[in-house]
Amino acid sequence: MALVLNDSGGLNFVRAGDVKSFESKTGLSDGSGEEMYQLIAELYPICRSITGQGIRETFGRIQQHIPLTITEVPSGTQVFDWMVPLEWNIRDAYVADRRGIRIIDFKQSNLHVVSYSTPISARMSLRELKEHLFTLPDHPEWIPYRTSYYKESWGFCLSHRQYLELLDEDYDVVIDSSLEKGHLTYGEYYLPGETADEVLISCHACHPSLCNDNLSGIAVATFLAKSLQARSRRYSYRFLFLPVTIGAITWLALNQRHVSNIKHGFVLTGVGDEGGFTYKKTRDGAADIDAAFAHVLRHSGELFEVTEFIPYGYDERQYGSPGFNLPVGCFMRRANGGYPEYHTSADNLDFVKPTSLSRSLEVVRSVVEVLEANRRYVNTSPFCEPQLGKRGLYRAIGGNVTGRSAEMAFLWVLNLSDGSHTLLQIAERSGLPFSTIKLAADELEGQGLLRRSG
Amino acid sequence: MALVLNDSGGLNFVRAGDVKSFESKTGLSDGSGEEMYQLIAELYPICRSITGQGIRETFGRIQQHIPLTITEVPSGTQVFDWMVPLEWNIRDAYVADRRGIRIIDFKQSNLHVVSYSTPISARMSLRELKEHLFTLPDHPEWIPYRTSYYKESWGFCLSHRQYLELLDEDYDVVIDSSLEKGHLTYGEYYLPGETADEVLISCHACHPSLCNDNLSGIAVATFLAKSLQARSRRYSYRFLFLPVTIGAITWLALNQRHVSNIKHGFVLTGVGDEGGFTYKKTRDGAADIDAAFAHVLRHSGELFEVTEFIPYGYDERQYGSPGFNLPVGCFMRRANGGYPEYHTSADNLDFVKPTSLSRSLEVVRSVVEVLEANRRYVNTSPFCEPQLGKRGLYRAIGGNVTGRSAEMAFLWVLNLSDGSHTLLQIAERSGLPFSTIKLAADELEGQGLLRRSG
Amino acid sequence: MALVLNDSGGLNFVRAGDVKSFESKTGLSDGSGEEMYQLIAELYPICRSITGQGIRETFGRIQQHIPLTITEVPSGTQVFDWMVPLEWNIRDAYVADRRGIRIIDFKQSNLHVVSYSTPISARMSLRELKEHLFTLPDHPEWIPYRTSYYKESWGFCLSHRQYLELLDEDYDVVIDSSLEKGHLTYGEYYLPGETADEVLISCHACHPSLCNDNLSGIAVATFLAKSLQARSRRYSYRFLFLPVTIGAITWLALNQRHVSNIKHGFVLTGVGDEGGFTYKKTRDGAADIDAAFAHVLRHSGELFEVTEFIPYGYDERQYGSPGFNLPVGCFMRRANGGYPEYHTSADNLDFVKPTSLSRSLEVVRSVVEVLEANRRYVNTSPFCEPQLGKRGLYRAIGGNVTGRSAEMAFLWVLNLSDGSHTLLQIAERSGLPFSTIKLAADELEGQGLLRRSG
Incomplete structure (x- = not known):
């Protein structure tokens, strides 16, 4: 008692009522942070994109923790206004100088290649090459992360420092990639509860070597799922691991009839950095999930911000499109774009912390406690x-x-x-x-x- | 005109519209403060409790001002979830030292005895006695006020200074009290108006020698009633003088069918000190009485605070229980517990002021003017x-x-x-x-x- | 595009979305300010009042810009609780000293005569005269503007400096005015749109030589009307040029059946000075016109204030009377009474600026754009x-x-x-x-x- x-x-x-109480009750604080960090470290080197082997391999590793169901949706499938794209895979890519030395090398960092780059093998002048190079002049040591999903194109990303040192000579440019009919892959884990009413937890899993932006959400969602397996559940819980945008659109298109079960939900992303918490409200802004997050954060003893919905950010914009208008918010630490490391090579294993992951997990667990008991x-x-x-x-x-x-x-x-x-x-x-x-x-x-x- | x-x-x-105008119109300011203070001084020495001769004697003195109807409810009567307790009376009580000198003496201050103390007559060591002594270490000169209504027990209250000076010897401990079948007593004054719609004014009358906490409310309620006798009244007015909690519960239990007549109401207590005004809103927080008090206080030219309802404080928590949900607020100066003198011997005749009483009366009279004319x-x-x-x-x-x-x-x-x-x-x-x-x-x-x- | x-x-x-964009699209800024200022300069010398030749002449000059319909309503016509007053005209007025020198001369400033002064021709002492003289001691160089529409009386206004210099002698006092059965005159311009739903723009035209207070509103309304002629219109637009109060009451009385067409409206006045903008909301405070003005002002890049409705000011108090409750706000720069020059000779051609007029016109044009496209x-x-x-x-x-x-x-x-x-x-x-x-x-x-x- x-x-x-x-x-x-x-x-x-x-000591009832503060978030810390969940710690002592569940014993999570003694190791879950480190375990989540280990999962991130394991997934970090994989070159993920919105389709392809990288995301499949990622789901395979998550399956060592929770029994994820994998769905493969063929390229060309119409999903609302969109079409499932060709599957992209990459084996190697580099730019080599006249001496044959790889001065930009995919094997050193998968961020070097613009995601969805079409294959190329050519020799070209620096001038030609430069039209396909992307850098961050304000952060000369960092490699930017860029994609070109819906326009066929190719490119390399590199540090601005290295860019300035490029000699005016010809280069061998190779991208050994393929863009072919294949599948879009997503992972799903459904934990039934006493009722069919569902809590949706959604995170994206389509970014290559970026830790906070995608891997932290994957890790916290995975460990939240694990912790819910053991407890009695009034609600059913559905965890989605998806390529951003097209993944959520695909899932919604294939599950349109079932979404009415979703009573509460949140997107989980960017929860490993050392910033304060951000909860972005649902489209209507007055859902139970909004009140639950605001309440838990207010009593968490940590810095936090509750912001209004805007139709930009992560997949809450799909769940919150007017045809669905689902009560799905978004839980983050620093909001997307709110830190310079966002979408750069600096979002690495140093940028996320076991303690941050652990505290983020405690918050979402507390939110689940509120939903269950409310x-x-x-x-x-x-x-x-x-x-x-x-x-x-x-x-x-x-x-x-x-x-x-x-x-x-x-x-x-x-x-x-x-x-x-x-x-x-x-x-x-x-x-x-x-x-x-x-x-x-x-x-x-x-x-x-x-x-x-x- | x-x-x-x-x-x-x-x-x-x-000069219409400010509270002062009531002064000039009614001439109250020229003497009512002093008259209310005199009533308090007269009632101060009486040892009141939630039952017994003290509260009866108090009502007898109020009857010299307004024709109070007295109701006696037998011990053991079931009132909702409660039972009317045994009647408590006390004649004498003291702790005497080895020389027979009364070092703690009920006759010097009725606060010395824990209210509802069971009778005792024994000799005991200081160590035994100390388990029944209560002091205020932070205010070493003051005697605390304590009660034990619903658990049979006995005790003495004394200043911490005196407590520290007690010698390690045996003491004669005597409480000449009785706890027997009897009655709970309350007073009621009903002033009929043009309609049966009622304004309820409720104050507690069960505290011994405490001036602000109970006597100030009694005095202002009494003089408000007197001033209403003369004027035409759209509303009927019901004044209740009750033992706190059990008195309100008893009245509500006996009058459950009639409470629907209550359209506005307020508890009146702690209105004699020199602090700013506090109005605590009704449970719903949007009643006419809430708007009336807020308006009058805003135009009073005095410091004031309007606070939200909480289910703690005085009998507004009974009137505002979910089964009744009556529009009854609470008007005070400094809120209960908001000043160190609260429930101590320092809440004495120096702590309340004629001017404070007079201004409090003006506020409630102005509120009545608003209700009548609205x-x-x-x-x-x-x-x-x-x-x-x-x-x-x-x-x-x-x-x-x-x-x-x-x-x-x-x-x-x-x-x-x-x-x-x-x-x-x-x-x-x-x-x-x-x-x-x-x-x-x-x-x-x-x-x-x-x-x-x- | x-x-x-x-x-x-x-x-x-x-550069879409800020008020300046309207400038560049319409080319208004290159000359409309000056043109509006010229219209004001042309109307400035005319001695207007709520009836008479002055207001007729004013409407005649406006007709050179827009085809105003003139309505003449006979004196004595009952309009709701009011009656159309006698028509007032004035030819000359002066106070002459013993040497016959006109020391106060209507021909120098029409503000010298209290509007609606009854005729007089008499010699009187300074003492007698002084009962009919009005000055502004706080602004000793300025002539006040005064009226006596509904009480037969006469008077002169003069600078306090001049007042102090008056010699204690007899004066010849002449007001060559007439107060006779005639008409109240108002002007109206109706621009039909795709629907019968109307936007009402109302301004008063009854003040003599006052630039900001009446002429600025006339000028901006006239040029707004001109600019609307050329464009396609979803709404119909009704421009009213009226004597204040009695004019609006008369128009409402004669058009009571048609007011239900009015979906949006605003009074336009005091829009030529250099102060920030003021928009005073409609009686309900939640009309589309309120949101439109608040939005346009918030994005205007200029200082502005949005104030609540009060039943005082200009004719919004008639449109917003409880029987009509029309959604009509009031757009001004500094609110009436909010600047010392208000209702004095200092509200002259120096007090209004072409740029201010131009920016005011841009705001109301932007508001119209919002209404049309919303x-x-x-x-x-x-x-x-x-x-x-x-x-x-x-x-x-x-x-x-x-x-x-x-x-x-x-x-x-x-x-x-x-x-x-x-x-x-x-x-x-x-x-x-x-x-x-x-x-x-x-x-x-x-x-x-x-x-x-x-």
Whole structure:
């Protein structure tokens, strides 16, 4: 029991209600951060794109943690206004100088090649080559990340420092890639609960060697899924690992009839850096998931920001398109584009931290706790307050002013349990953490003073 | 008539609209503060508790001012989830040292005995005694106030200074009290008005020698009742003088069928200290009484705070339990627990001031004025403005920019009297005091430009 | 087309969306300010009042710009609670000293005579005269403007400096005016549009030599009307040039059946000074015209204030009387009474500026653009985002972070075009200027991705 008598005979909850309590209950903090970091380190070298072997290999490694179902959708399949593209694979790519030395080498970093580059094997002048080179003059040591999914093209990315050192001579340019009919691949893990009502957790898995932008979301989603396997679940949970945009569009097109089950959801991405938390609200901005994230973050003791929906960012823009309008927000640390390392080689294994991953996982676990426990109750003794003291719930000696939180939680739950307020609304109105309110409700329900409503 | 021509031929109300105007109109300020203070001084020595002779004697003295109806409810009566407790009375109590000297003496201060202490007569060591002693280490000169209504127990309260000086010897401990079947006593004064719709004013009367916490509310309620006797009343008024919690619960249990008459209400307590005003809103937070207090306080020229409802404090938590959800707020100066003297011997006759009592009375009288006069009207000349000038209501010479308030009051009342806005809403939207809006409405009604709606 | 490719292959709108864009499109800024100023200069010497030859002559000069319809309403006509007054005309007026020298002379400034002064021809002492003299002690060089429309009276206005220099002797006092049965005159210009739904623009034309207060509104209204003649119009536009108060009341009384056509409207006055903009909201405060002005001003790059409705000011108080409750706001620069020159001889040709007039005209033209183009659309491809790239609307190369506005406009319009959001609401929620949103909507409609709703 999470209730103890305080010094004055009143009641206190044991450290209930702050995010840290989940740590101690689940023991996650003693290793999950490192485990998630290890998964990221393992996936880091793989050259992922929106299709191809890289994303398949990634899903294979995730399957060592959770039993992912893999779906392969043929190139050319019409998905709403889009078409599943050709599958892209790459074996090697380089630019070699006159001496045959590879001065830009895909094998050193897969960021060197613009994703979806068409094959090429040619000798060309520096002038010709330069039209296909991309750099970041403001960050001369970093390699940018670029793609050309929907326009056939090829290119190399390199550091601006190296670019400035290129000699005016001819170069051998080779990209040993293929762009052919094949498949788009996505991974899915469905954890059934007591009801068919679903919580959707979606993350993208299509970026090559970028740690925060894609791998951190994959890692936290995977470990959230693992932790949910063991517990009883009121909701069913669906985890999607997708190529960004076209993956979400494809999944929505193939599952259009089932999306009405989705009651809550969030996109998970960029949760490994050391920045404060960002939660971006759903399109309507008033969903339960919005209230749950805002509540948990407010009580997390960490810096955070809750921002309005905009139709830009990650796949929340597809889930939140007007035809679906699903209650799906987006949970990040620093928002996409909000840090200079975004979409560069500096988003590497140094940029993400085990502690950051661990705290991000705690937040989403706390959000899940809120969703699972959030109900309406009816006070069975609604006329005046019930006498808590005779039930051993209330301090027997008046005049005590410490240990007020537990007592206030009982009083708030009783006062607002009129069938119209949820526990989360009670927590918000009272200023108390959801977990405190939940413990009080459980105790009152056990005493017969509360029953579940509707 | 409260209207005069200003220098430029426009209209001005004579200092209308601020709380001070009630002073001059009623002459209250010239003596009511002192009279209320005298009542407090008279009631101060009585040892009140939630039952017993002390509260009976208190009601007897109030009856010298207003014809209180006394109700006696037998111990053991079931009132919702509670039971009326045994009646507690006390004749004497002391702790005497080896020389027989009373070092703690109930006759010196009734705060020395924990209220509802069971009888005892024993000799015991200091060590045994200490388990029954209560002090305030942070305020070593003050005696705390403690109760043990619902758990049989006994104890003494004393200053921490005295506690530290106790010698390690045996003591004679005597509490000559009784805890027996008897009655719970409450007082009620019902002033009928034109309609059965009621305004409820409730205050607690169960604390021993504490001035601000209970006696100030009793005094202001009593003098508010006296002042209402003389005036015409649209509403009926019900004044309740109750033991806190169990008294309100008992009254509600015995009057459950009649509470639907209660249209407005407030708990009155802690209104004699020198702090700013606090109005705590009703459970719904959007009742007329909330708007009335907020308006009057905003125009009072004094420091004030309007706070949200919480299910803690005084009997507003019973009136605002979900089964009743009555529109009952709470009017105080410094909120309960918000000052160190609260529930100590320092809440004495020095702590309350005649001026504070008088200003508190003015506020509640102004609130009553708002409730009484707050109506919806319909502009009988709704197309364009009526020509106020030809009725002697409007300045005849244009170009004048002084004396704007009276003119603005006419224009606001005419513009918003569409049957949906109350005078209080018009006052709030215009920024003008309710009393100015009321005078303008009276004048316009007299001219036939306004009629009462619905 | 207002869309161009930016450096990175993305799209940018050419300076779209700020008020300046209207300048460049319409070429107004190259001369309209001066033309409006010339009209003011031409009207400045005329002695206007609420009736009489002055206002008729004013309308005659406006007719050289737009084909105003003139209505003459006989004195004594009942208009709601008012009666059309006698017609006032004045030929001459002066105060002459003993030597016959005109020391106060109507011919030097028509402000010298209180408007609607009754005729007089008498010799009187300084003491008698002083009861009819009005000055501004705080601004000793300025002549005040005063009226006495509804109380028969006479008077002179003069500078306080001159007042102090008056010798204690007898004076010849002459006002050669007439107050006789005649007419109230107003001017009206109706520009039909595709629908009978109307936009009302109302300005007063009854002040004598005051530039900002009445002539600036006349000038901007006239040039707004001229500019609307050439363009296609979804709405019909009605321009009213009226004597203040009695003119609006008369027009409303004579047109009561037709006012239901008025969907949007604003009073236009005081738009020539160098102060920031003021928009005063309609009575309900939530009309489309309120949102349109707030939006245009927010994107104007100039200082502005949006204020709540009060039943005082100009004729918005008649349009907003409870019987009509029309959605008519008021657009000004510094609000009436908000500058010392108001209603004095200092509101002269130096006080208004061509640039100020020009910028005011740009704002009201932008507001008209918003009203004309503000519609709801339905996204014809509502499930997920349509693929903008394949339509040449979207940047083909990912990774670009510049040129975001055009892309965001497309995404916002698509996301919120669910039949419930207007373009103005989309502009507000996106933070983008209406004109950018409008261009995006046009483009998307052209591509078949959007259709007009309802």
